[in-house]
Amino acid sequence: MTISEHFTLEELTFSEAATRLGLDNTPIPIVITNLGRVAAAMERIRTLLGDKPIVVHSGYRSAEVNRAVGGVVTSAHCRGLACDFVCSAFGTPAEVALATLKSDIEYDQLILEYGWVHVGLAQEGLLCRREALTKRSPGAAYESGIRA
Numbered sequence: 074m075t076i077s078e079h080f081t082l083e084e085l086t087f088s089e090a091a092t093r094l095g096l097d098n099t100p101i102p103i104v105i106t107n108l109g110r111v112a113a114a115m116e117r118i119r120t121l122l123g124d125k126p127i128v129v130h131s132g133y134r135s136a137e138v139n140r141a142v143g144g145v146v147t148s149a150h151c152r153g154l155a156c157d158f159v160c161s162a163f164g165t166p167a168e169v170a171l172a173t174l175k176s177d178i179e180y181d182q183l184i185l186e187y188g189w190v191h192v193g194l195a196q197e198g199l200l201c202r203r204e205a206l207t208k209r210s211p212g213a214a215y216e217s218g219i220r221a
């Protein structure tokens with residue numbers, strides 16, 4: 074099911090871990106609504122990056138899937154408000170994160186992670202913090218700003 078010009082509900086709910094471990098990752102209606110907002114934000118990012126293809130690593134994660142992949146309990150992924158992605162035709166994750174940082178695209182959190190970029194949105198009606206962070210490895214603390 075297409076939820077924006079270039080993104081499908083399937084790619085924003087696909088979880089390799091869920092498939093492997095047999096966990097349910099079916100989104101409830103509010104999550105589908107939120108994923109629609111994420112897809113709209115991702116369309117703006119796609120345009121910003123020169124209309125190059127974006128590969129989604131992780132969008133929605135049910136609580137049990139999130140637990141299985143070691144995600145933080147409060148993760149925006151669990152509400153369908155976040156997307157981890159790469160756009161290698163544009164550049165490295167650091168280049169993608171810096172371009173997004175410099176844009177006027179609204180996000181709550183932009184995180185340069187080890188191998189991909191995380192974009193999180195605020196819940197409907199809440200203000201975006203527009204917080205930018207870098208996480209260099211699974212065990213590393215979050216550093217302020219986008220640090221290539």
Ligand SMILES: [Zn+2]
Nearest residue numbers: 155156157191
């Ligand atoms: Zn993420």
